[in-house]
Amino acid sequence: MNISEYLKAERSQSWREELRKSVKAADRTRRERVTMPEQEAAIRATNHLEVNLGLSEEQAVNEAVRCLDCADPTCISGCPVNINIPKFIKYIEGRDFLGAARTLKETNALPAVCGRVCPQEEQCESKCFYKLKLKKTPVAIGNLERFAADRERTSGNIFVPQIATSNGIKVSVVGSGPAGLAAAGDLAKLGYDVTVFEALHEIGGVLKYGIPEFRLPNIIVDVEIENLRKMGVRFETNFIVGKTATFDDLRAEGFKAFFIGSGAGLPNFMNIRGENHIGVFSSNEYLTRVNLMGAARPECDTPVLSGKNVAVIGGGNTAMDSVRTAKRLGADHAMIVYRRSMDEMPARKEEIHHAQQEGVEFLCLHNPVEYLADEKGRVQQMRVQKMELGEPDASGRRRPIPVKDSEFLIAVDTVVVSVGVSPNPLVAKALPALETTRWGTVVVNQENMQTAIPDVFAGGDIVRGGATVILAMGDGRKAVAGIHAYLKGMI
Numbered sequence: 001m002n003i004s005e006y007l008k009a010e011r012s013q014s015w016r017e018e019l020r021k022s023v024k025a026a027d028r029t030r031r032e033r034v035t036m037p038e039q040e041a042a043i044r045a046t047n048h049l050e051v052n053l054g055l056s057e058e059q060a061v062n063e064a065v066r067c068l069d070c071a072d073p074t075c076i077s078g079c080p081v082n083i084n085i086p087k088f089i090k091y092i093e094g095r096d097f098l099g100a101a102r103t104l105k106e107t108n109a110l111p112a113v114c115g116r117v118c119p120q121e122e123q124c125e126s127k128c129f130y131k132l133k134l135k136k137t138p139v140a141i142g143n144l145e146r147f148a149a150d151r152e153r154t155s156g157n158i159f160v161p162q163i164a165t166s167n168g169i170k171v172s173v174v175g176s177g178p179a180g181l182a183a184a185g186d187l188a189k190l191g192y193d194v195t196v197f198e199a200l201h202e203i204g205g206v207l208k209y210g211i212p213e214f215r216l217p218n219i220i221v222d223v224e225i226e227n228l229r230k231m232g233v234r235f236e237t238n239f240i241v242g243k244t245a246t247f248d249d250l251r252a253e254g255f256k257a258f259f260i261g262s263g264a265g266l267p268n269f270m271n272i273r274g275e276n277h278i279g280v281f282s283s284n285e286y287l288t289r290v291n292l293m294g295a296a297r298p299e300c301d302t303p304v305l306s307g308k309n310v311a312v313i314g315g316g317n318t319a320m321d322s323v324r325t326a327k328r329l330g331a332d333h334a335m336i337v338y339r340r341s342m343d344e345m346p347a348r349k350e351e352i353h354h355a356q357q358e359g360v361e362f363l364c365l366h367n368p369v370e371y372l373a374d375e376k377g378r379v380q381q382m383r384v385q386k387m388e389l390g391e392p393d394a395s396g397r398r399r400p401i402p403v404k405d406s407e408f409l410i411a412v413d414t415v416v417v418s419v420g421v422s423p424n425p426l427v428a429k430a431l432p433a434l435e436t437t438r439w440g441t442v443v444v445n446q447e448n449m450q451t452a453i454p455d456v457f458a459g460g461d462i463v464r465g466g467a468t469v470i471l472a473m474g475d476g477r478k479a480v481a482g483i484h485a486y487l488k489g490m491i
Contacts, residue, residue, distance in 0.1 A: 016090045020069045033137040034063040041357035045327045048213050060147040064093035067139050078127035080474030081107050101152035102159045109185030110224045115146025118470040160230045164191035172255045174241045177205025178469040179261030179460025182476030188231040197239040209292040212321050242430030257455045257483045264421040264461035274371030279379040283322045283418035307414025310334045314418035315345040322416045335361040339387050339400040382412045423462045448482030
């Protein structure tokens, strides 16, 4: 289907009706969900190549046929960026893969990224008719999103969303993570002159430094960023807003509004004895050395300690990324140490499953209380304490309680602490009028993401603390609506 045919189909919508009728609903619902192929565990644990291999054309079409194209598509309500999910899936069913990619890009600046790392099982797929009404496995929305985005990329015919005529108004985006990239894309579509300021030497934020290539290859992120450049977005790296230039400096240069999406890159520690020993890392440092600075590549000279007995403290997605990275760096024994049970673990089920397949040990209901070093200061043992679960805490999960006289030692030569992150305080210091919480997150109006400073908006982890890529992108899109209203004098 060429562009004119695509636009004609968009107007008529009859093609969807024809596809819907081409297979009876009963036949659609009898189909089993297509499983995405992946590298074998024993092989992938020795390399940094992507674990999931993507759907073939036939697999994608067969999975798309399962979609009922519901009259009330509840799946859309589960998507923080409001992708028209039935529409893009029907394009796949009709084998118009580029049409599917165009549909994704109507509201999502990073479809190839989201198809890989978003927790669809908690969002769009949790609202699928199959899940809600039929009590069956939902349509594999995330896998189909990845397929459409990948097919577009390999076709060489990458669609650049239409942008409005330039209005000449300059808007700054601080940070090039998912929130910032989503905001930049939507601002460009509205005709704004957008510049993204990134403190690091590469664009991508947490997509580059935080997520390993076996889950999200850097080339995938680079292609999405290049598309934003084609939309007119400018990027400046090695630029720390608040240090390289102040917000007032940028206002003097003509910037009329700001979106802060600088994330939460300040690692939390547990403040227990021995955390300063050699070999004890934050997950941020550990993953940044490998993902962004190439510590796993022979041609790079970035140092990283590749221990044989590695303990990762925590149970989130970052902890899974860290422990699976440790396996790929040659750890003989890599374990997750988590103070609650497996049922309370916040990481995606897929990531936990992949880690288990790769030989990661899970030491649940245990918590470190001290790290012990050898005569050279290198960590060599970890004292842990057994835990039991009490009543639910504010998070809704049962509170872990120490078991008396239950401490014992475990041999470790590398520890990665992954117990959460906080926003870098630099932004708050640069903007004293900014209202923040006791956790350092920025307070915003949840309707439009406006801060206490009228021309400053914020979203993503700097507002939420550690959250998901797609929630950050949803914040970015919501903030753009707020910025647009502010610059129009409507708020």
